Amino acid sequence: MSNNTHLDFVKFLIDNDNFLIVSHESPDGDNIGSSSGLYYVLKKLDKEVIHVIDDEIPQNLNFLIDYKILKSKDVDLKEYNIISLDCGDIKRINCDFKLIENKNKLLNIDHHASNNHFGDLNIVHVDKSSTCEVVYDILKEYENFKNEKLIDKKIARSLYTGLLTDTGNFMYSNTKQESFYMAGDLLKRGVDTSIIINTVFLSNPIGRITLIKDIIGTLDINKDFASILMTKNMLEKNNVDYKDTDGIVNYARDIENINVGVLFKEKEKNITKISLRSKSDKYNLNEIAKLFSGGGHVRAAGCTINENINDAKKIFFDKLKENKII
Numbered sequence: 122m123s124n125n126t127h128l129d130f131v132k133f134l135i136d137n138d139n140f141l142i143v144s145h146e147s148p149d150g151d152n153i154g155s156s157s158g159l160y161y162v163l164k165k166l167d168k169e170v171i172h173v174i175d176d177e178i179p180q181n182l183n184f185l186i187d188y189k190i191l192k193s194k195d196v197d198l199k200e201y202n203i204i205s206l207d208c209g210d211i212k213r214i215n216c217d218f219k220l221i222e223n224k225n226k227l228l229n230i231d232h233h234a235s236n237n238h239f240g241d242l243n244i245v246h247v248d249k250s251s252t253c254e255v256v257y258d259i260l261k262e263y264e265n266f267k268n269e270k271l272i273d274k275k276i277a278r279s280l281y282t283g284l285l286t287d288t289g290n291f292m293y294s295n296t297k298q299e300s301f302y303m304a305g306d307l308l309k310r311g312v313d314t315s316i317i318i319n320t321v322f323l324s325n326p327i328g329r330i331t332l333i334k335d336i337i338g339t340l341d342i343n344k345d346f347a348s349i350l351m352t353k354n355m356l357e358k359n360n361v362d363y364k365d366t367d368g369i370v371n372y373a374r375d376i377e378n379i380n381v382g383v384l385f386k387e388k389e390k391n392i393t394k395i396s397l398r399s400k401s402d403k404y405n406l407n408e409i410a411k412l413f414s415g416g417g418h419v420r421a422a423g424c425t426i427n428e429n430i431n432d433a434k435k436i437f438f439d440k441l442k443e444n445k446i447i
Contacts, residue, residue, distance in 0.1 A: 127262035154283025193217035207252035209233030235416025253283030274311035332359040345380040393433035
């Protein structure tokens with residue numbers, strides 16, 4: 122599958138005026154960082170742009186948004202192009218599918234290995250640390266093409282946040298030389314890293330900490346896989362919203378002699394979301410997630426099993442044994 126060039130996208134932005142920005146369900150740092158960053162870019166270019174999310178934004182990412190985000194039901198446009206960011210599958214785009222059906226063009230910007238180039242224009246770079254890094258490269262192409270500065274302090278803050286969260290504070294193997302170059306350039310453009318780090322990583326509500334305590338109590342070891350469970354009762358007991366649970370899977374992954382952490386999350390009674398994170402390339406988590414119609418990256422992926430959380434866990438590990446993965 123071939124990509125369009127960065128310049129193709131730049132010229133499309135210049136030549137068109139109306140855009141909807143969308144991303145995947147369960148927003149995270151790269152999702153909100155790339156979406157808000159590109160929103161500010163389009164506003165700066167005097168384009169008509171709407172950011173659509175039919176989900177809720179995690180509390181620790183609200184600082185990136187100083188505009189109104191719309192739900193699909195509130196969008197009333199006849200002519201528009203859609204920009205999908207950080208979404209590896211068109212079915213995971215978090216908006217009413219009628220909006221996608223009625224668009225002029227669909228632009229697909231991503232870094233997931235599972236992305237099947239579903240857009241009319243596609244810029245998918247699996248070698249990049251984050252979708253924010255892909256967006257950054259596109260914006261640098263714009264600056265070179267137009268010979269003018271585009272990335273300001275607000276745009277840089279959004280892009281730096283997504284870079285930081287998807288590289289795990291530059292700890293993960295997806296961190297490359299280009300990632301550090303991007304970080305350095307964004308710092309030159311005025312990013313205040315202390316605000317980002319304190320807000321995203323160092324301001325956990327007490328309820329999240331007690332929730333983690335309850336989740337850790339469900340720890341189960343299966344060879345070099347460690348799994349934990351998060352139920353709706355746990356969320357209610359600790360007064361934590363589902364949207365504010367990103368990163369908890371890492372507590373399972375980060376155990377000595379464990380390679381893969383698995384978090385089973387009860388979304389509804391018979392809907393279980395599964396997050397997978399690993400320390401190495403021993404297992405391809407994207408391929409594991411595909412067994413359940415999911416996807417992602419080699420070391421980070423996700424999927425859904427439409428069963429209650431305990432049955433979903435059994436189905437998941439039975440499938441891994443059936444495929445001789447464990």
